[in-house]
Amino acid sequence: MEPITDIKTLKAKANAIRQNIIRMLVQAKSGHSAGPLGMADVFTALYFNILNHDPRRPYWRERDRVILSCGHICPVWYATLAEAGYFPKRELWTLRTLGTKLQGHPEYRSIAGVEASAGPLGQGVSLAVGMAYALRNFAKSNQQIYVISSDGEQDEGQTWEAVMFAAKHKLPNLTMIMDRNNIQIDGNTEDIMPLEPIRAKYEAFNWHVIEVDGHNIQAVIDACAEAKAIVEKPVCIIAHTIPGKGVKFMEGKFEWHGKAPNKEEAATALQQLGVTSAA
Amino acid sequence: MRISPKQKLSKNLFSKKIAMAATRDGYGEALVALGEKNDKVVVLCGDLAESTRSRVFAETFPERFVEVGVAEQNLAGLAAGMAFAGYIPFMSSFAVFSPGRNWDQIRVSICYAKANVKIAGGHAGISVGPDGATHQAMEDIAITRVLPNMVVVVPADSVETKKAAVAIAEREGPAYVRFGRPAVPVFTTQKSPFEIGVANVLSSGADVTIIACGPMVYTSLEAALVLSKKHKLRAEVINCHTIKPLDAKTIVNSARKTGAVVCAEEHQIHGGLGSAVAEALAEHAPVPMRFVGMPDAFGESGEAGALLEKYGMTKEKIVKSALDVIQQK
Numbered sequence: 001m002e003p004i005t006d007i008k009t010l011k012a013k014a015n016a017i018r019q020n021i022i023r024m025l026v027q028a029k030s031g032h033s034a035g036p037l038g039m040a041d042v043f044t045a046l047y048f049n050i051l052n053h054d055p056r057r058p059y060w061r062e063r064d065r066v067i068l069s070c071g072h073i074c075p076v077w078y079a080t081l082a083e084a085g086y087f088p089k090r091e092l093w094t095l096r097t098l099g100t101k102l103q104g105h106p107e108y109r110s111i112a113g114v115e116a117s118a119g120p121l122g123q124g125v126s127l128a129v130g131m132a133y134a135l136r137n138f139a140k141s142n143q144q145i146y147v148i149s150s151d152g153e154q155d156e157g158q159t160w161e162a163v164m165f166a167a168k169h170k171l172p173n174l175t176m177i178m179d180r181n182n183i184q185i186d187g188n189t190e191d192i193m194p195l196e197p198i199r200a201k202y203e204a205f206n207w208h209v210i211e212v213d214g215h216n217i218q219a220v221i222d223a224c225a226e227a228k229a230i231v232e233k234p235v236c237i238i239a240h241t242i243p244g245k246g247v248k249f250m251e252g253k254f255e256w257h258g259k260a261p262n263k264e265e266a267a268t269a270l271q272q273l274g275v276t277s278a279a
Numbered sequence: 280m281r282i283s284p285k286q287k288l289s290k291n292l293f294s295k296k297i298a299m300a301a302t303r304d305g306y307g308e309a310l311v312a313l314g315e316k317n318d319k320v321v322v323l324c325g326d327l328a329e330s331t332r333s334r335v336f337a338e339t340f341p342e343r344f345v346e347v348g349v350a351e352q353n354l355a356g357l358a359a360g361m362a363f364a365g366y367i368p369f370m371s372s373f374a375v376f377s378p379g380r381n382w383d384q385i386r387v388s389i390c391y392a393k394a395n396v397k398i399a400g401g402h403a404g405i406s407v408g409p410d411g412a413t414h415q416a417m418e419d420i421a422i423t424r425v426l427p428n429m430v431v432v433v434p435a436d437s438v439e440t441k442k443a444a445v446a447i448a449e450r451e452g453p454a455y456v457r458f459g460r461p462a463v464p465v466f467t468t469q470k471s472p473f474e475i476g477v478a479n480v481l482s483s484g485a486d487v488t489i490i491a492c493g494p495m496v497y498t499s500l501e502a503a504l505v506l507s508k509k510h511k512l513r514a515e516v517i518n519c520h521t522i523k524p525l526d527a528k529t530i531v532n533s534a535r536k537t538g539a540v541v542c543a544e545e546h547q548i549h550g551g552l553g554s555a556v557a558e559a560l561a562e563h564a565p566v567p568m569r570f571v572g573m574p575d576a577f578g579e580s581g582e583a584g585a586l587l588e589k590y591g592m593t594k595e596k597i598v599k600s601a602l603d604v605i606q607q608k
Contacts, residue, residue, distance in 0.1 A: 067360075108363075108392035116363065117392045120383050126356020127388055133357065134364035138321065138343065158384070161353035 001084070003049040010217045013083060014044040018246045019273050020079040020092055026266035028096040031104065034243035034256040035150065036076035038181045038214070042239050043080040045220040046146060046177075055085040058112035064143055065131060067116045069124025070150035070179065071105040072258070077114070078102050086113040122158030125149055125176070129162045132174040132234075144228060147176045152184035155193045160205070167206035172231035175224065176207075179214065181243040183254035202236045214239030246273050280507040280514075281483045287470035288481065293504060298465040302458035302494070303401050305440030307332025310369060312441070313448050314340045320448060321361060323347050323370045325354045330460075331371035331401040351376045355384035355396075362394040367448055374400030374416030374457055378423050389453045390426045397447050398423075398455045404493065404545035405573065405590060406583035407460045415578040416457075420492075421550025423455040424523045430454040430475060431522040433544075433552070435496040436465045439520060442473040450475060459545070461583045463494040478526035480533065484513030487601045488533040491543040492519050492552045495571070495592065499543050502597035514601060522552050527559040534564045539604040541569045543597050545587075548572040567607035569600035 004010055017040045025031045047053070051064045068077050075095065082089045087101075091111065094100040101111040105119035118124045128147035135141045153159055166174055180198070182189050189195055202209045208230050212219045220239065227235035243257070244250025247269040250261075261269055282288060291297040313320045314336055323345045328334040337344035347354045351372055358368040370377065378385050378398060389396045403416040424431045430447060432454065434440040440458050447454035472479060481496070482503055491499040496518045503514035515533050519526065534540050540560065542553035553570040560566060573590055587593055 108394075116359075117387050120387050122352070123356050123384055123388045126353045126384070127360040127363070129353075130357030130360025130368075131364045132360070133345070134321070134361040134366050138361075138366060139364065158350075158352040158356065161348075161350035162356060165347065165350070165353055165357065 001054055005049065007218055010044050010048055013048055014040045014217065015273060017044060017076065017079045017083055019270060019275055020082070020089070021075045022261060022266050022269045022273065024075050024079065024092050024095045025260040026263060027093050029260055031075055031096060031260045032072045032258050033260060034183060034250055034253065035070065035073035035179065035181065037247060037250065038241040038243045038245045039073055039076045039148070039179050040245070041215045041217050042177055042220055043076050045217045045224070047080050047084045049221050050224045052144070055113070058086055062141070062143060065115050065145050067124045067128040067131070067145065067147045068106060068118055069128065069147055070121060070153050071118030071124070073150070074106045077106065081113040087111050121153040122156030125153070125159050126162040129166045129171065129174060132166070132171045133169055136171060136173050137169070142173060145174050147174070148179065149176050150179045151181065151189050151195055151198070154195050154198065163202070163205050163207065166234040170232060171234045174234040175227040176234070176236045178236060178238050179241055180238050181241045183243050183257055185257050187254050199238060206233060208233040208235045209238060210235065211238045211240065214241035215245060248272055280504055283481060283483060286472065286479055286481050287468050289466045289468055292466055292500070299462040300437040300465050301460060301462050302434055302437050302440040303332045303460065305434070305437035306399055306444055306456070306458055307335040309441040309444030310336040311339050313445060314343065317367065317448070319365065320367045320369065321345065323354055323358055323368055325349060325351050325372040325376065327372055327401070330373070331399060333371045351381040352384050355381040356388050358396040359388035359392065359394040362396050367395055367397065369397045369399055371399040371401065373414065374403035374419040375414055378419055378455060379416060382422055386426055390428045393428050393452050395451055396453055398453070400455060400457045402460045403457045404459050405578045405586045405592070406494070406545060408583045408586060409580045411580040412577040417547045417573045417578065418550065419457060420522055420544070420546050420552060421554070424555060428453055429523060432475065432520055433457045433492040433522060434520050435493060435518055436463060436467055438465055438467045438469065438471070439473060443520065446473065446475050457493065459494060464497045466497050466500070473520070476521050476524045476526055478521070478529045479518040480529065481516045481518055482514065484515040485537055486512040486514060487539045487541060487605055488515045488517060488537045489541045489543060489597060489601065490517045490519050490530060490552065490556050492522065493545055495543040495545055498594050499597055502594040502601065505594060505598050506601055510602065512601070512605070519552060519556070522555050525555050525559055527563065530556055530559055531563045534560050534566045538566050538608045540566055541571060541597060541600045541604055543571040543592070545592055546572050548574060567604050569604045571596050571600055
């Protein structure tokens, strides 16, 4: 797929993805709102600029791969995959319903582009590291592996097991993008289980760290280009995001971590995202 | 006692000359054989290469051996990722740690996704001995067989372990193979049949069925010999090496014939082979049953033989259980 470089076009994509996240969630009546909205810009940057991929051949051997480790933010993954043409958008409105291909947490290959099952935190990090190791060391391939992790996920011991392994093997084809939105289900991350200094932790574990504004699409693109160029270490991009970004009453609120909007809230949200009539 | 000639068991079956080997030795041999045959076979190990015998593979194919350190959750996740990249990973550790400590990773990253990962749990059973209860996996069959998409194999000796490891590699999808630490009698041969999901009827009889897995299969044969010689009773001994998918047909047919079943395993009596057999028989051929295994307890330090005796996983216990269950017919 040809990368889109025009930032205005990319911003419009991100906004369309946000609108669809709201539409999916209100239809599903359950699911996570804050994380998906917060990561819409990062997902847009990945699927419309950074990745070497082809939605018409979702499992093309040479593709770059995205593993969503914090599986609960899958509405943004599904909405982005549909926007990129992996599957028809009508599938989006089946989220979380009986018989859907869009499970409440991702199921491996339930629909084109879903590269891993995920839900229990920490698992996707190991999986991505294993994939990166195998492609690099067994297959001698240069495909890039992007693992989307969350800050809450850093509470899990497994995350650090995987982080150590990746550093041991200096995996050059692995980039973690950490959604640093400062919230988790029960509250703010620094109240629940302080992570700071998170940058220093990754550096101490022999990773290269880049920090970006996760809503600055150009900055995310540049950070991924830098990450790809760094071959001595795995790279962690700490993407500072605002949970619920784009919907004022959700922004920064941990209460919206695991909640879907009702019809009225969804209408307000869509209005704030630039939809004029109820869609 | 009528040993089935089709089973091609060792000529030294009940002789003191019978060869002794640890089931884990068969695993190490299988890995090397698989590695030679298929360059997609890779081996991961959680700091236990010597104990699990994966070191043999590491020395033969260093570029396909991955040392993960003491990190079983990561071990399972890495293996899943490698499977998704097109490889056939064998992940080795002790059964108490894997599948014991990484069950959630096995459930979601491996079984839910049908990842082509082979899990090898070593040092299983109470016969691991002096290390004590923390290291004696007595629950691993229960927690693996409950997982959808999983295959669970508990081979009886080193020869069968080698066949089992090769067979799970050739079958697409998640599988668990369990093996033990001490040397046990090698009573099957290269020519003995082995097929995943097909239980082997080692001896035929009409009085009682003894269904066992792992090294308890040999113990069951010894018990059948006692039943035959001392009590003039004919026991049908079944080597049920595959716990999942269970060969319900063979088990049900035998139970209908004998009308009484004893199950024997080095595992908790709850949730293991005995439970799997009971589930099948309850539905299709309910007969009286007895369960020889760990009686809902934790083990302790001691030599393997002494522990098996203390907790009742012996031929004497199987004989007693058989006599008892026959009374209930």
